[in-house]
Amino acid sequence: MTIKTELIDSLAVAEKEFKILSRRKGVIIPLLLFPLVMMIFFGYGMGGTLKDAPFLIVNSDTGQASSSLIQEVGSYTPKYDSYPMFSVTYSKDMSQSEAESKINAGVYKGALIIPPDFSDNIAKNQSTTLTLLTDSSDITASENIINTIKQLLTTTGLLKITGLVSLNVPNIYGNLEYLDFLTPGIIALTIFFGSVMTTGAAIAEEKESGTLVRMLMTPISKRSVILGKTFYQLILELAKAVILILVAYFLVGFRINGSWLLVALVLVLFTLGGVGVGIILSAKAESMESFDQLAMLVTMPSMFLTGVFFPLSSAPVWMQCLARCVPLTYAIDAMRTIMVKGQNLNAISTDLIILTLFAIVTFTLGVHLFRREA
Amino acid sequence: MEPIIEVKNLVKTFDSRGKKITAVNDVSFTVFKGEIFGMIGPNGAGKSTTFSMLTTLTKPTSGNIKVSGLDVGKQDDRIRPIIGIVPQKLSLYPLLTARENLKFMGKLYNIPKKVMEERIDYYLRLVGLEDSADRFTEGFSGGMKQRLSVICAVMHDPQILFWDEPSTGLDPQTRQAIWKLARKFNEDGKTLIFTTHYMEEAENICDRVAVMNLGKMVALDNPEVLKETSGSLNLEQVFMHFTGEGVCN
Numbered sequence: 001m002t003i004k005t006e007l008i009d010s011l012a013v014a015e016k017e018f019k020i021l022s023r024r025k026g027v028i029i030p031l032l033l034f035p036l037v038m039m040i041f042f043g044y045g046m047g048g049t050l051k052d053a054p055f056l057i058v059n060s061d062t063g064q065a066s067s068s069l070i071q072e073v074g075s076y077t078p079k080y081d082s083y084p085m086f087s088v089t090y091s092k093d094m095s096q097s098e099a100e101s102k103i104n105a106g107v108y109k110g111a112l113i114i115p116p117d118f119s120d121n122i123a124k125n126q127s128t129t130l131t132l133l134t135d136s137s138d139i140t141a142s143e144n145i146i147n148t149i150k151q152l153l154t155t156t157g158l159l160k161i162t163g164l165v166s167l168n169v170p171n172i173y174g175n176l177e178y179l180d181f182l183t184p185g186i187i188a189l190t191i192f193f194g195s196v197m198t199t200g201a202a203i204a205e206e207k208e209s210g211t212l213v214r215m216l217m218t219p220i221s222k223r224s225v226i227l228g229k230t231f232y233q234l235i236l237e238l239a240k241a242v243i244l245i246l247v248a249y250f251l252v253g254f255r256i257n258g259s260w261l262l263v264a265l266v267l268v269l270f271t272l273g274g275v276g277v278g279i280i281l282s283a284k285a286e287s288m289e290s291f292d293q294l295a296m297l298v299t300m301p302s303m304f305l306t307g308v309f310f311p312l313s314s315a316p317v318w319m320q321c322l323a324r325c326v327p328l329t330y331a332i333d334a335m336r337t338i339m340v341k342g343q344n345l346n347a348i349s350t351d352l353i354i355l356t357l358f359a360i361v362t363f364t365l366g367v368h369l370f371r372r373e374a
Numbered sequence: 375m376e377p378i379i380e381v382k383n384l385v386k387t388f389d390s391r392g393k394k395i396t397a398v399n400d401v402s403f404t405v406f407k408g409e410i411f412g413m414i415g416p417n418g419a420g421k422s423t424t425f426s427m428l429t430t431l432t433k434p435t436s437g438n439i440k441v442s443g444l445d446v447g448k449q450d451d452r453i454r455p456i457i458g459i460v461p462q463k464l465s466l467y468p469l470l471t472a473r474e475n476l477k478f479m480g481k482l483y484n485i486p487k488k489v490m491e492e493r494i495d496y497y498l499r500l501v502g503l504e505d506s507a508d509r510f511t512e513g514f515s516g517g518m519k520q521r522l523s524v525i526c527a528v529m530h531d532p533q534i535l536f537w538d539e540p541s542t543g544l545d546p547q548t549r550q551a552i553w554k555l556a557r558k559f560n561e562d563g564k565t566l567i568f569t570t571h572y573m574e575e576a577e578n579i580c581d582r583v584a585v586m587n588l589g590k591m592v593a594l595d596n597p598e599v600l601k602e603t604s605g606s607l608n609l610e611q612v613f614m615h616f617t618g619e620g621v622c623n
Contacts, residue, residue, distance in 0.1 A: 005484065012481040016470070023469040023510070210463030214526070217429060217461075218482040219454040 006224045013220075013228025014235075017202065021236070035190040035244055053141060053313055055086035056102060056111035058094045063119020072152045073112065085148060096131060103135050104343055106333075109313060110134040110145040131168045137340035138311045139181040183248045184335035185308035190244065191237045191267055192328050193299055195274025196281070199233050203282035203370075204291035222370055230275050237271045238264065257342030263335065266348070269355040270331045276362025283369035302328040327358040378534060378565050379405040379428065384437035386423050397423040399589035400437075410556070410566045412576040414609070415586035416617055421569045422462070422538065424586070428567070429459050429536050442533060455483065458532035462539045464519045465526075468512035472503055472522050475511060476529060483530035490529070497525040501555065517548035524555060528564075535559055537568035541575060553579055573609040583609065587617040 021028065057073065059066055074088045089108070099111040113131040115121075121128035132149050134142040146169055153167060206212035215225060241263075248254035256263060277298060285291035305322050306312070306329045312320055323329045334351035337343045345352075386398040398420040405411045413421050426432035428439060430450040439446035441453045466475050473494060480490040498504045501521040511519060520540075527535065540556070541549040549572075556579065560566050570576050576583050577597045585593040585600070593600055593616050597609055604615040 008484075009482065012478065016467070016474075016478050019474065020467060020469045210461055210465035211467060213431065213463075214459070214461055214465040214479075215482065217431065217454065217459045218479065218530075219451060219484070220482045 006221055006227065009220045009224035010228035010231060013215075013225055014231040017229060017232040018235075021232075031194070032240065032243060034193075035186050035240070036247060052083055052087045052317075053085060053109040053145070054107065055088050055145070056091060056094075056099060056108040057088055057114070058091045058099055058111060059114045060092055060116040061114050061118040061120075063123070065119040065122045066114050069114070069152070072155065073149070076148065076152060085144075096133070099133055103133055104337075104341055104347060106135070106337070106347075108135070109138065109141050112149065129168050134169070137181065137336050138313060141311050141313050179248060180254060180340055181311070181336070182309070183244070183254050184339045185306075185332045187241050187244050187267075188270065188328060188331040188335050189303060189306075189308050190240060191270055192274050192302060192331070194237050194240060195233050195271045196278045196299055197295055198236070199229055199275045199278030200282040200285075200291055200295055201278075201288065202229065203279060204285050204288050207282065208287055223367065226279065226367055226370060230272065233275050234268060234271050237274075238267060241267055256339045258338035258344070262338045262345065262348070266331060266334045266338070266352070266355065269352065269359050270327070272359040273327055273355060273362050276359060276364075276366040279366030279370055280362060283366065283371070302326050305329075306332055308332060327355065330354045330358075375406040375409075377404045378407040378442055379567070380438075380440040381424075381428070382438045384424065384427065384439065385435045386420075386427060386432065387435045396589050398427070398434075401586075401589075401591045402437075403584060403591060403594055405565065405567060407565055408560070408563065409581040410560055410579055411568075412580035412583045413567070413569045413586060414571070414573065414576055414583060414613060415569075419586040419617070420589040421586050425536060425538055425567075425569060429457060430454060455530060456533045458527040458530065458535045460524050460527045460535070460537045460540060462542070464523045466511045466514075466519055466523060469510055471508045471510055472498065472514075473507045475522065476526060479526045480529045485530055493529060493531075497528065500558075501525055501551070517544060517551075520544060520548060520552065521555075524552065528559065532564065534565045534567065537566060539570060540568055541570065541572055549575075573613055577609040585613060585616045592616045 055073070057070055059070060070088075070090070073086060075084060076086065077084050094113075096113055099108075099113060102108050103111060111133040113133070115128060115130075118128050118130070130153075132146065134145050136142040150167060203212065206215070212225075216222065245254065245256065278295075281294045281298065282291055285294055305319065306326055307315070307323065308328075312323055312329070315323070330351040334348040334355070337347050337351070341347070381404070382402050384398055384401045385396070388395045388397055401420070401424065413424070415421050423432065427434050427446065428441065430446055430453055433447060442456055444453050446453060467478070470478065476494045476497070477490065480494070485493070494507075495504070498507050501524065503518060503521060506514065506518065511522060514522065524537075524540075527537075537556070540552050544552065553575065556566055556568075580597060582595060583593075583597050583600060584591050593603075593612070595603070597612075600606075600612045601608065604612045606612045606615055
């Protein structure tokens, strides 16, 4: 069996899948509607609180005013919480661009930069400016931080009384809305649901109706069958992603700040992993019904655990730990890093490594479990 | 007579919830080229498992099978193109038309396009489906589906045709049509092997009949000879004679 015939065989399978899909109008509509409805319903008004958010203070000043401000920030505990809001790292002599790059890398949720002459200027009654950087791709956390710092400046009397201190909040990623935060997550979630459910269900259905056994009675290799179904899924999921991005663009003017190619790369890797999961589940399921149950078990926790709808940083620690075990978390992180933060390959290398491993492991296991035997 | 399938000491055991079940227990037989070979036996006798192993779908626990001189398990890639299988389940894509179903099967066998088109037209006419060629099969009657399912299995012109329960649940007209088709394929030089519950059919059409019970092959011969040796009037009595009257669980 040469690679060429395997490819031709797999294309025949993919073509058949598309033909069947094009006739299932009842399936196509919800396929696209599901993510759109989620975007619209969840797109408006979702809040959250911050706990232990990693925060950087760059203080090049040694005076009284800055040290009291730092103390306030470090010990600040929100009204209904028993944990301090920030877990502060202190630094001296770090440039703004350096601090920005740390935020880009996801090390800190925000950074407060205090200029060297801060206390001096206040003592001399001269105006001075603090710079606050936030990770605005995490919209709720970002707003929370900005409001808190403003509030602290007021309570320490720096902002109001002297009237000399102003707060400069540069928007690193432009003006963002919750939908900007949501869109990459919804796309990743849709791809995950889509690839697991459609692949698995298609195989389970063919198993139940006997067409799978019939296909496997022919000279076609099981690799070709899986490859064909994967081609189909890749095209379908990428098309869905494009549609979602377009809808978000027309709805809120959503723009991709980073590279389209990187977005595609993440989606392809993640789809492969999802297809693998679908194959594994369908190999274990005897019928459509048992497949549905199994698939729910896998996809539902992913949906609520990972930071699709809310920033993980506002979730309790145990939940964050669980989320770290779910591949969807890394796909969402990578998507936000590229689409919202506009970062390059380096910023998502960890995510990519994990997603690649996910794809390799599930895909290999899927092919292994997918039996020719009836 | 030239043997086309040789089965030696075939055994298949399954693990079911920790219990070992022997579905096929040391079965040996030979099928000759050009014959119509029937397998009868009560449910659970091991017919379907034997079928699965002959058609390369299930690996035997032990024993040997040679199909047209090729080793099952070692040369499956060369066996699959020369055998055709009509599965018990109809196994058609409901949202593809009759023609598309046939085309898909043809593609899986890498049949050249022109040959494929000709064959599709020929077979659709043969089974009287030419007028429904471009309809989705979900709207087909049981008989139409069965006829289409049969010609899906012969698109690649196989030497041997395996046919699992061809007439179960069909009306007499369709059954007659199916058996006519079977004879036609046989006249074209194909070897036919099928399983059935309908004794009179096995009696009328098969050159030889194998009776299976509890995983063993308990008898194999010409229907006439089987009737004589068991002192029975028809194959139904032969069947009862060899397999007992109790219902198998």
